[in-house]
Every structure is written in C-alpha cells, then in structure tokens.
Amino acid sequence: xxxxxxxxxxxxxxxxxxxxxxxxxxxxxxxxxxxxxxxxxxxxxxxxxxxxxxxxxxxxxxxxxxxxxxxxxxxxxxxxxxxxxxxxxxxxxxxxxxxxxxxxxxxxxxxxxxxxxxxxxxxxxxxxxxxxxxxxxxxxxxxxxxxxxxxxxxxxxxxxxxxxxxxxxxxxxxxxxxxxxxxxxxxxxxxxxxxxxxxxxxxxxxxxxxxxxxxxxxxxxxxxxxxxxxxxxxxxxxxxxxxxxxxxxxxxxxxxxxxxxxxxxxxxxxxxxxxxxxxxxxxxxxxxxxxxxxxxxxxxxxxxxxxxxxxxxxxxxxxxxxxxxxxxxxxxxxxxxxxxxxxxxxxxxxxxxxxxxxxxxxxxxxxxxxxxxxxxxxxxxxxxxxxxxxxxxxxxxxxxxx
Amino acid sequence: xxxxxxxxxxxxxxxxxxxxxxxxxxxxxxxxxxxxxxxxxxxxxxxxxxxxxxxxxxxxxxxxxxxxxxxxxxxxxxxxxxxxxxxxxxxxxxxxxxxxxxxxxxxxxxxxxxxxxxxxxxxxxxxxxxxxxxxxxxxxxxxxxxxxxxxxxxxxxxxxxxxxxxxxxxxxxxxxxxxxxxxxxxxxxxxxxxxxxxxxxxxxxxxxxxxxxxxxxxxxxxxxxxxxxxxxxxxxxxxxxxxxxxxxxxxxxxxxxxxxxxxxxxxxxxxxxxxxxxxxxxxxxxxxxxx
Numbered sequence: 001x002x003x004x005x006x007x008x009x010x011x012x013x014x015x016x017x018x019x020x021x022x023x024x025x026x027x028x029x030x031x032x033x034x035x036x037x038x039x040x041x042x043x044x045x046x047x048x049x050x051x052x053x054x055x056x057x058x059x060x061x062x063x064x065x066x067x068x069x070x071x072x073x074x075x076x077x078x079x080x081x082x083x084x085x086x087x088x089x090x091x092x093x094x095x096x097x098x099x100x101x102x103x104x105x106x107x108x109x110x111x112x113x114x115x116x117x118x119x120x121x122x123x124x125x126x127x128x129x130x131x132x133x134x135x136x137x138x139x140x141x142x143x144x145x146x147x148x149x150x151x152x153x154x155x156x157x158x159x160x161x162x163x164x165x166x167x168x169x170x171x172x173x174x175x176x177x178x179x180x181x182x183x184x185x186x187x188x189x190x191x192x193x194x195x196x197x198x199x200x201x202x203x204x205x206x207x208x209x210x211x212x213x214x215x216x217x218x219x220x221x222x223x224x225x226x227x228x229x230x231x232x233x234x235x236x237x238x239x240x241x242x243x244x245x246x247x248x249x250x251x252x253x254x255x256x257x258x259x260x261x262x263x264x265x266x267x268x269x270x271x272x273x274x275x276x277x278x279x280x281x282x283x284x285x286x287x288x289x290x291x292x293x294x295x296x297x298x299x300x301x302x303x304x305x306x307x308x309x310x311x312x313x314x315x316x317x318x319x320x321x322x323x324x325x326x327x328x329x330x331x332x333x334x335x336x337x338x339x340x341x342x343x344x345x346x347x348x349x350x351x352x353x354x355x356x357x358x359x360x361x362x363x364x365x366x367x368x369x370x371x372x373x374x375x376x377x378x379x380x381x382x383x384x385x386x387x388x389x390x391x392x393x394x395x396x397x398x399x400x401x402x
Numbered sequence: 403x404x405x406x407x408x409x410x411x412x413x414x415x416x417x418x419x420x421x422x423x424x425x426x427x428x429x430x431x432x433x434x435x436x437x438x439x440x441x442x443x444x445x446x447x448x449x450x451x452x453x454x455x456x457x458x459x460x461x462x463x464x465x466x467x468x469x470x471x472x473x474x475x476x477x478x479x480x481x482x483x484x485x486x487x488x489x490x491x492x493x494x495x496x497x498x499x500x501x502x503x504x505x506x507x508x509x510x511x512x513x514x515x516x517x518x519x520x521x522x523x524x525x526x527x528x529x530x531x532x533x534x535x536x537x538x539x540x541x542x543x544x545x546x547x548x549x550x551x552x553x554x555x556x557x558x559x560x561x562x563x564x565x566x567x568x569x570x571x572x573x574x575x576x577x578x579x580x581x582x583x584x585x586x587x588x589x590x591x592x593x594x595x596x597x598x599x600x601x602x603x604x605x606x607x608x609x610x611x612x613x614x615x616x617x618x619x620x621x622x623x624x625x626x627x628x629x630x631x632x633x634x635x636x637x638x639x640x641x642x643x644x645x646x647x648x649x650x651x652x653x654x655x656x657x658x659x660x661x662x663x664x665x666x667x668x669x670x671x672x673x674x675x676x677x678x679x680x681x682x683x684x685x686x687x688x689x690x691x692x693x
Binding site: 129144146147149150152153157161162163276280303304305306307308309310311312313317318319320321364365367368369370371372375376379380383385 | 650
C-alpha cells in the first residue's frame with residue numbers, strides 16, 4: 001500500500017481529462033500540456049561545488065520546482081583480499097611497482113596520450129561494485145520503499161555497468177577509494193524524479209576531486225594536502241578544459257502510440273503506453289587516443305554507449321477508467337429490462353464491447369505491454385546521433401565546474 | 403578450574419586451513435553443454451501450496467557442471483481479496499509483489515529482511531505482471547504475490563565468479579516471472595496472456611579480445627568467461643508484446659543491430675519458457691477434468 005501513496009499516478013485527473021491528454025499527445029506532432037516539443041527537456045538551473053564538506057557536489061533545480069542535491073564523499077578503504085586473487089604483492093619487489101606508479105601519475109594528468117597508454121593496462125586495474133555506495137532520499141517516502149530502491153538501483157546500475165567509474169577508484173593493489181554518493185530530493189516528487197537525480201549525480205561526479213596521491217606503489221597511501229592540486233575524478237582534456245570521459249546519464253522517455261516524448265512530466269506519464277529509463281555514457285576509450293581530433297570537431301563526434309535499460313511501470317495502468325455510454329446506467333444500460341429481448345441482447349453486446357474494445361474519447365488504462373517496434377524506436381531515438389543525449393550532454397558541459 | 407558447563411572453543415588461537423591449490427588446473431569457464439539457442443530444462447508444477455489461492459513451483463535443471471545448482475522457485479498467490487478498510491479506494495486490483503531469497507539460497511547468506519536487490523527484483527516482477535493482469539475487473543481488491551527463491555542459480559565451489567551476481571539476478575527474475583504467471587493462472591486471475599521471462603546474453607567464451615562475442619539464450623555465468631551484456635524480457639506471445647525489459651551491459655550505441663538481436667533472442671528464450679508454462683497449465687486443467 002505504501003507504494004501507491006507516493007505513486008506518480010496520483011495526479012488527480014478524471015478519466016475525461018486523461019482521455020483528452022492522451023488524445024492530444026497522440027496527435028502528430030504531439031501537443032504537450034506545457035507546450036514543449038517532443039524532444040525538449042524542461043529548463044533547469046544547475047550549479048556545482050555547493051557543499052564544502054564533500055569531494056564533489058551539485059544542485060539542479062527544474063523549472064517545475066523539483067530540486068535535488070547530490071554530494072560525493074570519498075574514503076580510503078583497504079581492498080579486501082580474496083583467496084584465488086593474486087595475493088603475491090607482499091613478496092614483490094618495489095621496482096616494478098614503482099614503474100607502474102609513474103605511469104599512473106601520467107594517467108592522473110590525463111593527457112590524451114596517457115589515456116591511451118592507460119587503456120592498455122586497464123585489465124589490471126579492476127574495481128568492484130561495492131566500492132560505490134549510492135543512496136537516494138525522497139521526502140515523504142520511506143527509504144526502504146521499493147520505488148526508491150528501484151530508482152537507486154537504476155542509478156547505481158548505470159554507474160557500474162561499464163566498470164569505468166570503479167576503475168578510477170583504484171589507488172593501488174591494497175587500497176581503493178570508497179565513494180559515497182548521496183542524493184537528496186529537496187522538493188516533494190512532483191514528477192518521476194529519475195532524470196533529475198541522474199543529472200545531479202552526473203554533475204556531482206564531474207565536480208568530484210580526490211586528493212593527489214604522493215605515495216608510490218603498494219605502500220600505504222599518502223596524499224598531498226594541497227586541495228588546489230587535487231585532480232578531478234573525471235579528468236579534463238587539456239585542450240578545452242573539459243572532461244574527456246564523463247559519467248553516465250539516465251534519461252526517461254515514454255511513448256504514446258507512435259509518438260516518443262522525452263522528459264515526461266507527471267501528467268504525461270499518467271497516460272503513457274510505455275516508459276523506459278535509458279542510461280548512456282559518452283565513450284571514454286574512443287575519445288582517448290584521438291582526443292585532439294574529437295575536441296576539434298566538436299561534440300557531435302561523441303561515441304555513445306548504451307549501458308542499461310529498464311522499463312518503468314507506467315502509472316497509467318493505475319488510472320481510473322472512464323465509463324462508455326453503452327455501459328453507463330445513466331444512459332440506458334439500466335433500462336435493459338424494459339426493452340424487448342432482441343434489443344436487450346444488442347445492448348448487452350454493446351456493454352461487453354465497452355469492456356473489451358476501446359471507445360473513442362473514453363479513457364481506459366492500457367493493458368498488455370509494448371510492442372517490440374515501439375520499444376526499439378524508443379531506444380533508437382535515445383541513441384540517435386546528434387539527438388537528445390548530445391543536447392543534454394552539451395548543456396551539462398556548459399555548467400561551470402568551479 | 404576449567405569451565406565444564408559449556409562447550410568451549412580451543413584455548414589458543416587457531417589458523418583456518420588454507421589449501422594450496424596452485425597445482426590444480428586454473429579455474430576456467432567450463433563451456434556450454436547445450437546449443438546457444440536452447441534454454442535449460444525446466445520443471446513447472448502448479449497447485450503446490452494448498453492454503454494459497456494459487457501457487458506454482460519452478461525448477462531449472464542444473465548445468466552439466468557439478469557443483470553448480472539450478473534455480474528453485476516457489477510462488478504463492480493470495481487473493482484477490484478485499485482491501486483493508488483503511489486503504490484508499492482503488493479502481494484496480496492492487497498488486498503487491500514480494501521476492502525473497504531464502505537465507506540459504508546463495509553463497510553468501512541472505513538475511514531475513516529483504517535487501518535492496520530483492521526489493522529491486524520485486525519491482526521488476528510487478529512491472530512484468532501488471533501488464534499481463536486485467537486489473538480493472540477487480541476494483542477495491544488486492545492480491546499478494548510471494549516468490550521465494552529456495553535455491554539460487556550459483557556456482558558453489560569457486561571464487562572465480564566475482565561480479566556475477568548481477569547476471570544471476572536476471573536469471574532469477576526471468577524464473578520469477580514465469581513461476582508467478584503460472585501461479586496467477588492457478589489462482590484464476592484474469593490475464594491478457596501468459597507472461598514468461600527469458601534471458602539472452604552477449605558472451606565471450608575465452609579470455610582475451612580475439613574471440614568474437616556471441617549471443618546465447620539462458621546464460622549461466624559460470625559457463626562463460628565473460629558476459630558483456632544481457633537482457634531479461636517478459637513477453638506476451640499471443641499479443642506479441644513486451645511487458646518488462648531490463649537490459650544491462652556495455653554496447654556501442656551505433657550498434658543498434660546488436661541490441662535488437664539481443665532483445666530478439668530474449669524474446670525467443672521467453673517463448674521457450676512459455677511453452678513449458680502452457681504445457682503445465684493444460685496438464686493441470688486436464689487433471690481437474692478427470693478428478
């Protein structure tokens with residue numbers, strides 16, 4: 001029951017309003033209640049570095065008043081040793097480990113060349129999913145509520161899917177950074193909060209800096225206490241001062257009929273046929289070796305990678321159905337007894353069709369799933385070159401990371 | 403004076419035995435023993451819990467490798483029954499799903515309280531089933547669907563399979579969907595179709611980059627060197643619709659073909675599972691007629 005209370009379906013729209021909204025979203029082009037185009041995001045205000053006590057932080061405020069803060073804190077943690085891992089590093093000489101450390105130093109500076117070099121040894125640096133801990137708090141909802149857990153699982157799934165983030169947390173073979181990402185929705189959830197939380201996390205991770213490592217090899221880590229020298233977790237390319245690799249973002253996209261709408265509001269989700277959350281990242285490995293070329297030719301050269309897709313249970317399935325005239329007592333369904341038997345049968349047949357077949361202008365919660373073609377179109381639209389993802393990433397790049 | 407009332411531990415410290423198995427052949431993926439387009443055999447039976455209004459039990463055969471166990475799931479459906487008086491009005495059947503691993507089901511013990519991965523699974527299951535149920539035939543009522551995972555789909559002996567939990571979750575979800583659909587049918591709750599789960603994965607069979615990744619149905623993580631991407635699909639065969647899609651992995655966005663064929667294979671796996679489901683349901687209907 002708890003899940004139904006905060007459920008986004010509890011927009012108080014009548015069946016008639018839902019039918020109207022659904023029909024206007026079915027038009028070509030769709031008419032959205034707030035006048036946006038199908039690919040437009042709601043305008044947003046973003047800033048980073050707002051929490052002095054965190055390694056990285058961000059705040060995003062959507063125009064509809066939803067607002068979220070994300071803070072990233074890092075702690076050094078000893079890497080658990082497992083039987084079966086190569087646990088020989090205690091016997092190993094320092095020389096080899098030292099060489100490796102020097103390479104890592106270059107990696108930290110993140111010249112495009114260093115990235116290419118680093119990719120050769122990537123197999124060696126391996127992170128674990130447990131190194132990132134993500135919590136989401138949504139006001140008015142218990143933090144073990146399944147909806148909140150689902151959102152948190154989706155966000156961390158995107159962060160962990162390609163293993164790129166945890167690889168960056170590797171310090172040496174004995175220690176790693178443990179990253180705590182805490183996301184708080186400040187406002188009540190006026191719409192499905194997933195895109196907001198994802199974008200906030202993205203910015204917070206971009207702004208995250210970890211202290212510069214001074215120790216070498218596998219010795220106990222020792223850090224530079226000059227915060228100004230701390231490198232970014234996602235280092236920027238020197239030519240443009242922008243991050244070369246970026247953390248993933250998760251977008252919410254829904255379909256009504258064959259129309260595909262991005263960043264749906266709560267009211268639009270209430271009439272969705274299908275809603276998907278799609279996580280994408282802009283490829284770091286491809287951008288690395290040819291970093292300069294990619295920088296010169298602009299953001300359209302970004303190579304996107306698909307990380308995860310989840311179906312969101314569209315709240316439209318919980319909306320109250322409208323009653324067609326044929327089945328409505330006020331319009332003659334109650335007068336069946338007064339009619340002749342043939343007319344009675346016909347009326348009864350009409351009442352049956354009202355239950356099974358859609359009547360125009362009468363809202364009925366969608367049944368069944370989404371066809372394959374629609375699902376493929378949704379994902380294709382997200383991954384389109386020069387599409388919405390590029391737009392969003394461009395917009396986020398413009399945010400000053402302080 | 404020794405304490406004789408209790409059974410005490412040894413007085414000194416002990417060192418747990420550590421077996422040096424360096425001379426044994428290194429643990430490698432054992433390979434797949436069935437064709438890439440076949441799912442493992444499964445056993446499904448409805449009506450196993452008399453006190454529930456509908457129930458089902460699903461067992462997926464173990465792989466050929468000894469020490470790896472198959473998935474064993476039991477599902478019970480309680481309801482439809484009227485909502486408590488305190489609950490707000492609902493024009494639909496209120497679906498509550500509950501997925502729980504038994505504490506002994508996996509290599510690492512699970513607590514009695516549901517952890518976040520189990521809650522996550524129940525949301526996935528709810529999404530998959532909500533599309534199949536005709537919920538507006540039961541206003542003001544609720545149904546509880548409880549799936550217990552008695553035995554997880556895990557390899558017991560090695561420490562090799564680090565990070566496989568995610569892929570095992572997908573296998574568990576597809577089992578949950580199939581068994582819950584059988585239990586729903588057993589409870590006589592109207593559905594548009596029987597929904598079944600299927601998993602397909604993009605795997606690499608040998609370590610190293612030279613081998614070409616291939617797509618297999620119903621992947622067992624211990625049988626493959628590396629799983630690159632996987633998707634779990636809940637599919638309604640007669641309507642040709644997907645009620646739940648869960649994809650995870652790392653696929654270049656330019657390669658939509660790869661993604662689409664992965665989903666297609668997931669649907670194929672789901673069709674195979676659905677055949678077992680329909681067979682089981684017709685069988686139980688036949689039994690009902692004779693008795």
